[in-house]
Amino acid sequence: MDCKDFDYYISLYIDDMLEEQDKEELENHLKQCKICRESFQETQDVISMVNSLEPEPVPHGFKDKLFSRMGSGRTLLASPWLRWAGAVAGVLVIFFSIKAVLDTGITDRLATTVTPPGEIAEDAIGEESGVMSFESPAEDEAAMEVDDTGYADIQEEVLRDEDGVDIISKEQPRAEIFEIQSDVVEVYVQDICITPETLKFIAIDNELELIGSDENSIDIKVSSQEDRSIIYHELSKLGEVKDIGENMDNDQVKIIIRAGE
Amino acid sequence: MNIESQLIKRSIDGDMDAFEELVLLYDKQIYNYCFRMTNNAEDAEDLAQEVFIKVYRSLGSFKSESKFSTWIYRIAHNTCIDNHRKKKFRLLSLSPREENDRQMKVPDREPLPEDQMVSREKYDLIKECIAELKPDYKSIIILRDIQNYTYQEIADILNIPLGTVKSNISRARALLRETLKSRLAGYDERRGK
Numbered sequence: 158m159d160c161k162d163f164d165y166y167i168s169l170y171i172d173d174m175l176e177e178q179d180k181e182e183l184e185n186h187l188k189q190c191k192i193c194r195e196s197f198q199e200t201q202d203v204i205s206m207v208n209s210l211e212p213e214p215v216p217h218g219f220k221d222k223l224f225s226r227m228g229s230g231r232t233l234l235a236s237p238w239l240r241w242a243g244a245v246a247g248v249l250v251i252f253f254s255i256k257a258v259l260d261t262g263i264t265d266r267l268a269t270t271v272t273p274p275g276e277i278a279e280d281a282i283g284e285e286s287g288v289m290s291f292e293s294p295a296e297d298e299a300a301m302e303v304d305d306t307g308y309a310d311i312q313e314e315v316l317r318d319e320d321g322v323d324i325i326s327k328e329q330p331r332a333e334i335f336e337i338q339s340d341v342v343e344v345y346v347q348d349i350c351i352t353p354e355t356l357k358f359i360a361i362d363n364e365l366e367l368i369g370s371d372e373n374s375i376d377i378k379v380s381s382q383e384d385r386s387i388i389y390h391e392l393s394k395l396g397e398v399k400d401i402g403e404n405m406d407n408d409q410v411k412i413i414i415r416a417g418e
Numbered sequence: 419m420n421i422e423s424q425l426i427k428r429s430i431d432g433d434m435d436a437f438e439e440l441v442l443l444y445d446k447q448i449y450n451y452c453f454r455m456t457n458n459a460e461d462a463e464d465l466a467q468e469v470f471i472k473v474y475r476s477l478g479s480f481k482s483e484s485k486f487s488t489w490i491y492r493i494a495h496n497t498c499i500d501n502h503r504k505k506k507f508r509l510l511s512l513s514p515r516e517e518n519d520r521q522m523k524v525p526d527r528e529p530l531p532e533d534q535m536v537s538r539e540k541y542d543l544i545k546e547c548i549a550e551l552k553p554d555y556k557s558i559i560i561l562r563d564i565q566n567y568t569y570q571e572i573a574d575i576l577n578i579p580l581g582t583v584k585s586n587i588s589r590a591r592a593l594l595r596e597t598l599k600s601r602l603a604g605y606d607e608r609r610g611k
Contacts (some may be wrong), residue, residue: 168587206598222463222467392502
């Protein structure tokens with residue numbers, strides 16, 4: 158073991174997270190190595206500086222602004238049945254809104270919304286079903302649901318058919334996927350330094366089992382949804398991730414590196 | 419049932435006063451987490467509010483066997499990461515500082531310059547150094563060294579294996595130490611030492 162390895166242990170040693178054997182080894186090394194002793198002291202200093210940072214005061218009026226953003230008198234709905242009822246109601250409203258637009262022959266190319274402004278929740282949370290959200294309390298909770306990861310995104314777009322007629326309007330919740338679904342994914346990277354070796358390090362770092370590799374890909378074993386989520390999370394840091402496989406039940410994932418545009 | 423669990427239950431039943439109390443229990447921690455992640459008061463306020471709105475809307479799906487603090491921090495973390503990705507996407511390219519953070523620098527082994535700075539300036543420097551870390555390292559430093567969460571709690575919040583928490587804490591601290599050291603050296607040079 159060299160000083161670089163001991164540097165890694167220093168932090169764990171300070172937090173008392175080292176195995177007894179590693180702890181003894183580090184203590185012995187620290188007795189002999191001045192450089193590592195300095196690193197140890199400096200790391201302790203940095204931790205103590207960070208630890209003594211004063212908390213920032215919460216801005217004045219934070220709570221009032223929050224409740225004003227949320228609107229008043231909302232009711233939380235925990236019942237799955239009510240969620241479904243609300244979601245169905247939301248779909249019906251969209252359907253009839255589109256039908257009304259088509260029936261009345263409105264083809265204003267600049268129109269950006271089918272439903273009246275304000276009905277679509279400003280900060281709607283995407284669901285996989287793509288159901289839109291509305292301000293009415295029952296439908297609001299029915300259609301807006303954050304999964305326990307808290308991930309959410311909103312995509313602003315105007316969809317038109319070939320004749321330029323608006324089909325559906327803006328702020329449509331985008332169903333984001335935050336885990337690898339199939340057994341083959343491509344990651345489009347800008348950085349030419351990203352190689353299968355990079356992916357191997359990421360896999361090792363995340364305690365994922367490496368099965369094989371070639372000049373532009375690696376194969377990883379996935380044993381849980383969590384593994385799939387970690388792979389997605391890590392790959393999305395490198396570039397655009399495309400899930401292209403067809404087999405959803407395979408316990409292996411092939412990650413192919415592609416050059417991004 | 420403890421007070422927090424009662425507040426959660428009452429909030430799910432639509433009691434806004436209970437939700438308000440729940441907000442007051444966590445607003446300082448969540449705001450500060452967002453502040454350290456963004457290093458910007460306005461963004462932090464906006465993101466912290468977004469976190470509470472998400473919490474409010476998804477309380478019904480909160481599983482009581484989980485720890486509420488872990489759950490709310492996970493929402494806060496993901497909200498901040500989402501925000502970072504959106505911003506990064508908008509900028510289309512990384513700033514040189516962030517780019518530098520991507521590479522773990524080899525420690526230069528120079529001792530910290532003799533510290534003559536007043537503590538205020540020193541703390542401003544450490545804040546800057548934290549702000550320059552990449553989000554994964556920043557969140558781990560905030561959770562471990564500012565908010566004092568255990569390794570296991572951090573693994574639960576960030577939804578990553580314990581081994582990754584260990585290696586990320588070590589790397590983040592080493593990077594912070596080396597960044598601070600070089601900034602202190604630069605500071606001393608400017609002062610003509």
